[in-house]
Amino acid sequence: xxxxxxxxxxxxxxxxxxxxxxxxxxxxxxxxxxxxxxxxxxxxxxxxxxxxxxxxxxxxxxxxxxxxxxxxxxxxxxxxxxxxxxxxxxxxxxxxxxxxxxxxxxxxxxxxxxxxxxxxxxxxxxxxxxxxxxxxxxxxxxxxxxxxxxxxxxxxxxxxxxxxxxxxxxxxxxxxxxxxxxxxxxxxxxxxxxxxxxxxxxxxxxxxxxxxxxxxxxxxxxxxxxxxxxxxxxxxxxxxxxxxxxxxxxxxxxxxxxxxxxxxxxxxxxxxxxxxxxxxxxxxxxxxxxxxxxxxxxxxxxxxxxxxxxxxxxxxxxxxxxxxxxxxxxxxxxxxxxxxxxxxxxxxxxxxxxxxxxxxxxxxxxxxxxxxxxxxxxxxxxxxxxxxxxxxxxxxxxxxxxxxxxxxxxxxxxxxxxxxxxxxxxxxxxxxxxxxxx
Ligand code: UDX
Numbered sequence: 001x002x003x004x005x006x007x008x009x010x011x012x013x014x015x016x017x018x019x020x021x022x023x024x025x026x027x028x029x030x031x032x033x034x035x036x037x038x039x040x041x042x043x044x045x046x047x048x049x050x051x052x053x054x055x056x057x058x059x060x061x062x063x064x065x066x067x068x069x070x071x072x073x074x075x076x077x078x079x080x081x082x083x084x085x086x087x088x089x090x091x092x093x094x095x096x097x098x099x100x101x102x103x104x105x106x107x108x109x110x111x112x113x114x115x116x117x118x119x120x121x122x123x124x125x126x127x128x129x130x131x132x133x134x135x136x137x138x139x140x141x142x143x144x145x146x147x148x149x150x151x152x153x154x155x156x157x158x159x160x161x162x163x164x165x166x167x168x169x170x171x172x173x174x175x176x177x178x179x180x181x182x183x184x185x186x187x188x189x190x191x192x193x194x195x196x197x198x199x200x201x202x203x204x205x206x207x208x209x210x211x212x213x214x215x216x217x218x219x220x221x222x223x224x225x226x227x228x229x230x231x232x233x234x235x236x237x238x239x240x241x242x243x244x245x246x247x248x249x250x251x252x253x254x255x256x257x258x259x260x261x262x263x264x265x266x267x268x269x270x271x272x273x274x275x276x277x278x279x280x281x282x283x284x285x286x287x288x289x290x291x292x293x294x295x296x297x298x299x300x301x302x303x304x305x306x307x308x309x310x311x312x313x314x315x316x317x318x319x320x321x322x323x324x325x326x327x328x329x330x331x332x333x334x335x336x337x338x339x340x341x342x343x344x345x346x347x348x349x350x351x352x353x354x355x356x357x358x359x360x361x362x363x364x365x366x367x368x369x370x371x372x373x374x375x376x377x378x379x380x381x382x383x384x385x386x387x388x389x390x391x392x393x394x395x396x397x398x399x400x401x402x403x404x405x406x407x408x409x410x411x412x413x414x415x416x417x418x419x420x421x422x423x424x425x426x427x428x429x430x431x432x433x434x435x436x437x438x
Contacts, residue, residue: 003031004031004110004431005034006032006109007111009063009113010036010137011115012038012039012089013078015137015259015333017042021046021049023197024036024054030420037103038061039064042077063096064099068092080289101128104124105128109130110130110431111133111431112130116135122134131430132430133197133426133427133430134196138359139198139205139359140200140209141200141208141358143212143218144159144211145162147212159207196212197223203411204341204412223419223423224417225342239282239308239319246324249398250324251280251326252281252327252328254274254282255284255331257335258333259333261291267293267296270380270385271295273382273389274303274386277387283307284314284316316339317339326346327345327346328346328347330347331350332359332363333356333359334359341412344409345402346370346401347369348369349369349372
């Protein structure tokens with residue numbers, strides 16, 4: 001028998017594509033052949049990230065979005081997409097349904113794994129008798145949070161540590177899913193609809209997985225976390241030299257991910273917060289085209305050798321891996337959070353939107369993060385930023401967090417292969433079930 005073939009359809013955002021790619025590599029290591037389907041602009045990003053050794057087992061399929069006048073081809077990804085175009089991208093994606101039907105019909109894969117944001121694609125697979133699984137690219141804690149409010153509106157969430165006043169803000173992710181106009185026939189739910197893959201590990205949010213399984217509505221299957229990129233590689237020589245001069249765990253790495261741009265006020269608070277903290281730092285600064293957001297005047301001069309500013313994009317994993325790094329000031333995007341766990345770096349959480357506030361709470365609950373409090377108007381404050389950085393870098397708070405982070409990393413690594421066994425079992429079960437119906 002040849003290799004089993006799986007088509008994957010991630011949502012068009014780096015934050016979703018990255019975990020899909022991780023899953024593709026893990027499944028390819030288990031003998032599956034993978035086709036990843038995405039828009040050309042995303043495929044070029046994916047192509048760069050596939051190590052050579054996967055070139056014969058991971059393939060790419062182009063999905064062509066319609067030419068909508070308000071959505072030129074360079075906007076066929078959410079990265080750098082102005083927020084008012086997000087719904088248009090959704091609309092365009094849904095319009096690819098007949099094309100996706102054709103792709104599945106031509107390829108006749110054994111299985112489909114699709115993004116939970118694109119539920120319509122599971123319906124397409126089902127119409128062609130192809131078994132499928134959906135993949136929620138963040139963790140089970142968040143899934144359980146939204147799941148709870150969806151099915152039990154008005155009832156209290158049973159896990160107070162995760163509960164937040166800013167639920168309205170966190171709900172944004174969920175509304176996007178609602179907008180996908182799910183066309184699932186509720187009377188015709190198949191076994192596959194009951195399973196949800198999550199990008200997490202039992203050690204991180206096992207109790208939320210158990211809670212979801214206990215509701216009888218969703219069987220959560222963690223894919224485990226990612227192993228660091230096969231080759232996190234070497235750092236730029238100048239940056240490496242600079243880091244080597246710093247003492248162990250003395251430096252914070254500051255980054256807010258691939259989607260979020262700081263406002264002018266936020267940029268100032270972060271800059272002054274770093275300055276007041278006295279810590280050494282590497283800060284990845286991203287500017288949105290057309291926006292007048294700049295570093296405060298004279299900042300670079302005042303900071304001198306204490307800090308390094310990287311404009312645009314940094315080799316994040318390589319930096320986090322370096323022993324001089326003692327804290328990660330992060331928006332708590334889920335990929336960054338997992339990388340912090342992998343490299344044992346305590347988190348100084350500054351969540352911005354979507355799932356990030358909940359990820360931050362989950363990490364605080366795990367004892368591996370401190371969250372920077374916002375002022376009464378919900379704004380960032382330089383004094384709070386400086387204070388939390390100081391705690392993590394210079395007093396025993398950091399040591400305690402680091403110990404717990406290292407433990408969490410070890411637990412996660414020790415479960416990695418078992419968790420993938422679980423994923424393979426479910427895929428096989430669903431394929432066998434479909435075959436037995438034929
Ligand atoms: C998006 C959403 O914003 C987030 O809420 C959700 O959890 C995942 O999708 P994003 O903003 O891209 O996430 O952040 P994150 O999930 O942390 O992913 C960023 C990825 O880009 C990480 O793998 C990180 O290593 C990489 N990165 C980021 C770099 O390599 N260099 C950089 O300079 C910035």
